[in-house]
Amino acid sequence: KTNDLGIALITSAAGPNDKGYNQSAVAGLEKVKTELGINYKVVETSDIPGSLSQLAGAGYKLIFSLEYNFDALINGVGGNKPIAEQYPDTTFVIFNDNPNVNEDGSVKHKNVVSVLFDVHEASFIAGALSALVNENASELFNTSDYAFTAGDAGRKVGFLGGTKSNGITVFGYGYAEGINYIAKELGVKYTFYSDYNAGFSDSAAGATKANTYYSDGANIVYAVAGAVGDGVTAKAKEVKKLAIEVDANKDSNQPGYILTSVLKNTEVPVFEISKHFKEQTMDKVNGQVLSYNLASGATGITDLSVIEGKIKPEGKAKWDEIKTQLKAVADKIASGEIKVTNAQAGESFDKSALTNLNMPND
């Protein structure tokens, strides 16, 4: 049953205005409020376990927690019972990880829901797109708008990650595999530069890092590093090359210089789970792992409408061809014909399998 309190959401450190991951979750709750009439409460805190028990203790029956911090919730710490066990009537929804399983694979807490996004697949598509665009850049874009490095010297891409965690490498590995896939098809070799120490705040340093890639010939740099990404896209505009953003659709931040954004749309699961909450069908999701794949719309790449504005008329045909190719790739992923490494699910990544990709920094 619902009460006046409604639903609570604990944001990650980036805060509710991050134009991405958190903000779209909040947007989901806003939608819940207007469409389903349930109140919500957004909490920003540095003490996740404390706030979880605060909120549950205050009577919230559905709590989303966007930060990685599960020990107290799932396993209990310092001899205390797990928070999930202390508040059995409250459902806790956690993201990006599934710690809610015992060694034998059984579910630990019935009142915990894990939400996973198949961003590795979305990244794969972004990788395929990158390689295709890079190969056909001169055909697609006006040379006056961009300063792409042509030929073999330009068969390079960069990846900037905030930290080296599974939550970040999952993007990088998927992206690498996507590039390799196209490179192999075309019989060319690519170099993949990566740096997983960009942090999440020093956008100036991120910009110079990206610049080392761009000036070494890379035409596209993909940043999965919070605010550092803004530095990268600013640099892309400056050097007239391309960048890829992440989480929300940020394509219009530097229109024409952001090729696409890899989406991790928290709005979708937030709304869906809240709907179950409203309809009192929580037992359908309780204890479950909800995986959102390309088809769900919760992950994928943007509709490319912003970059499309830069395609010159003569290149339209090629552009459509590329989009068709991407669609085919997506279908193959869906059908299981293409298997993308999911680092977040603990799958290990084998770079030697990528025959057409050189990864010097991994």
Place this chain on the structure above:
Amino acid sequence: MYAIEAVNLTKKYGDFVANEDINISIVKGEITAIVGENGAGKTTLMNMFFGLQKPSGGELRVQGKEVSFNSSLDAINCGLGMVHQHFKLVPSLTVFENILLGTEIKKDIKISGKLSFKSPIIDRKQEKKTVQKLIDDYKFELNADDIVENISIGAKQRVEILKMLYRNVDILIFDEPTAVLTPQEVDELLVSFKELKKQGKTIILITHKLREVLEVSDKVVVIKRGRVVGSRATKETSAAEIAKMMVGREVILNVNKKEKDACQNKVVYCVKNLCTENNFGKKVLDNISFEIKEGEILGVAGVEGNGQSELVRVLSGLMEATGGSVHLYNRDITNKWPAELRSSGIGIVPEDRYAQGLCKDMTISDNLIAGYHNNEKLCRHGLLLKKEIEDVSDSLIEKYDIRIAERNGNVSQLSGGNAQKIIVAREFDSNPRMLIVSQPTRGVDIGSIEFIHNKILELRDENKAILLVSSELSEIMNLSDRIIVMYKGKIVGEVQGRNADSEKIGLMMAGVSAE
């Protein structure tokens, strides 16, 4: 009309009254000497004259007008200048920059012919020339170019004096300007005073040296415990009378030393071929060798800046020797750190009271136990014994007649003489085998000088070995059994204290060899 007139001027620090109902009239064009024991309140009074302290009561008139100074700038604008007892110099600047501080000379920028204007850039060449001329005019031993950090204390004092003379003020206040000058320099300064007086300037002179008072002043004012206790025309008084007014009893102005022959005694302290260099690689100690026997005072005479300071620094472990050796009763203590020197029985009264001897911001009792706080009497299992420390410091305060306003107050509240007595009490009472005493009575009043001198002699009579370094030649001659003279880092001569001839020592100090 008087130059300065104080009417019932009072200064209180909390409950403590430093100046009480002071009434003084400084006659224009005269030299007025103000004397009094350490802590009598002379400096406090001058600070009020000069706008550095605000009176708690009473009135101050300058040139007949009542004034209320908010800062020394107001005082400067009224034609006052002051030479401070504790230097107000900037170590990293040169001599000329210090002298011209606040009145810098700026470069003219000439744009063809007559058109010229002041640039914001300082004209250092011009400044240097100006100051060098000033130095030459007053015949001071000083180099306009030197960095103040590197010059001797005496030279610093000269800079302070020039700083004021340059400003061309009408009323000049000197707070103990001669404490660190050599006898010759003192004479020069006194001549300048007379010269300035001729030019119509008014001078207030604070000093502990009665010779100077008698020589230059027109009038003497005696202050005791914050009150004016006497005022005389100089012509009508004598050193003995002034001393008596100051201290409240007869003072023996010349120490009375029993002659003793230490020749046969055991050697306590032996320095051989000691050498060291300063930061610029210059040799400041050059093959220094001497011995001190039990019951002997060895005096080191010399003009400031000829290596005495470095000698004491090296011997007290605060500077490294580059060569030579030091032995205490045959034990090698060369280049040992102060802690080891102390534990081997060497007591040290350092030259710079507030840098090495005392910690201004600690309490009196904390200062009285410093370096001896390890004693098992005062410290057990790493914990200090409060009660015992209080007892020890109370007894030292009593025994050495240290005058304090507040028992738990900080040393910074003490007058210089009493601060010095804290060091003396601490070092003398620790029963050392050997004592290094540097400038023990600089800026100390005559009563305390007498006291400290007697204590030094007492220790000698207890068979201690004592190294006495002082720029005050009379002090050296009065106390020492044997005197060595330093010049440019070397020992240039040695004389017996008994038949010491000040003329001869003076010549050696000036670098003219004895032979």
Place this chain on the structure above:
Amino acid sequence: MNLLSNILYDMIYHSAPLILAVLGGLFAHKANVLNIGLEGMMLMGAFSSTLFVMLTGNLWIGVLLSVLCTLILGLIFSFFGITMKSNFIITGFGINIFVLALSSFMLKYLQMANINVSSIVNVTNLKINIPFIKDIPIVGSLLSGHTLITYISFILILVVSIVMYKTKFGVYVRVVGENEEAAKSVGINSTAIKYAAVLIGAALCALAGANLAVERMALFTNNMTAGRGFIAIAAIYCGGAKPVKSSIYAVIFGLAKSLAINLALFAGPVSGLFEIVPYLMIVIVLFAVSAVESRRTKIRGFKLE
């Protein structure tokens, strides 16, 4: 060749804001006012410059307003630290925490994740390419293609040296720092001098922030100064607050940072450890310098700094 050019270019890039903060901070340092708030002041410069560029639509008006804003911050610091005689370190920290909170609060209030003014400011056009020089290899990337404030920062090294050592104001700043009593006794208004010293620092920190944010990236992101203020403080200390020497330390840091970033490309999996290089470099250089100095002096022990 290309790599070397990049390293040199990035060295200048990373040095410039540090040099500005160093030059600004050393006035206060010389005046004996330890200003830990450089970081906050820089952040204020970065934040307010982008904010005002967004609001006014003009780059230089925005920068000017941001200097004003940061001066207000400097006034707050001075008022507390100098007039009210507070503990400088706490005040400085207060400034840092306050600006960080204020900027993120404002962003939240404006419902923005960052401030992006790239539609107003075209950073490519702000780069000044010097004719002829730009075509010389190596030297070209060292001297040409930087932004106005970057050039200003290097020119200011000279200007600050002159102000510090050749003018009355500079002398007074040093005097006030070394011996305030001496300054007062000759009638120098030490409070005014200290205020001025702090305010110069604030103004230059504002420029540093603007350089970092608007001029280079047309962008403000939360906490984007990322500790540069503290690096500047370290450089000031290392160089004994001498304009040229301290700036050299800033450049050393810039070089190390540039090396770390540019060489990480070839570092393979340990590239993460390259981030240590700039910090270690400062420690090692300082150690070498201090060790040589301490060997030279025969005086033992420590003095109150």
Place this chain on the structure above:
Amino acid sequence: MKKNNTILKSIYNVLFPVLSALFLGGIVIAAIGENPFLTYSIMIQKSLFSVNGLLKTLHFAAPLILTGLAIAITFKANIFNMGVEGQAVLGAFFAGVVGFSVKGLPPVLHITLCVLTGMVVGMLFALIPAILKAYFNVNEMVVTLMLNYVVVEIVKFLSQGVFKDPSSGYVSTYPILESAMFKKIFNSDLTIFFFIALVVFGIMYIVFKHSKLGYEVNAIGKNPEFSEATGMKVSKKIMVIMLISGAISGLAGAGFLMSEKFRFTLDFSGSPGLGWDGMLIALLGSHNPVGILIAAVFYAALKTGSDYISVFTNVPKDIVGVIQGILILLLSVKFFNGQFDLTGKLKNMWKRSKSGEQKAS
């Protein structure tokens, strides 16, 4: 009588800034359309006037007391050790490593081992600036500031590499074992760690107030030249002081990990970090152990309170940062004694206006 007066003054000195900061913050809160009174009452009530809140406050105060003390002992000796943050983080990291890698120990032993590891590692870190300062006269402030960054990068490298928990989606080491955890008391947040912090506080109180070392620290801080001249062996004391500081900070980090975080993550120390908070606390407590204790509890209350604010009101958390900034600015001034004497000034004004009246009449 006099003593009473000074105590009263120091209470005013704290009360005045707190009230002013709350007042200014209240204006901002009201300006964004929230109720400042409600906000504050929640903040205070939840962090100090409820059992659970109070225990939580004390729990978070524990590491702050320690870092505060660690800073104070060095600052008091005039050694600007900014490395407490790094010492705490490094201590925590290796305590964590021992906490998950050493298996099969009984809790008491395991906890002791972890705590000792943290302390030793903290000391080892502090040893670098200590040696550089004591024997080469290298500025310790620069070295510690820089080494903090180095520590951040090193623990990042290690926790992304050898010690990484591969099952975790973010950068983290493995969680420590049950046997290495400080147990929560009565299901509250409090653990034994708080009492360990209190014991350290007691020891440091004695060190500061009654010990030979405390005396020497004081002397060195006020005049190192004098201290050397009177035989206090300043270099050695610098080493000792830094090592103590390192040990206490290492303990702070280890304890925080073992009582609150239970695994090392990159945001372990929070923002601005245990060490930096400790520095403010040491300064606010005027390097005085009792002052530090009070400041730490107060600061922890502020932090806990701010977490409750966002749970129970719509005031954004950043407001608390703004209030904190203002508060720290105001707290840096001693309004009622010390050099800026507000009461004295007011009294003088009062006197002057009165005497003016008298003259007029």
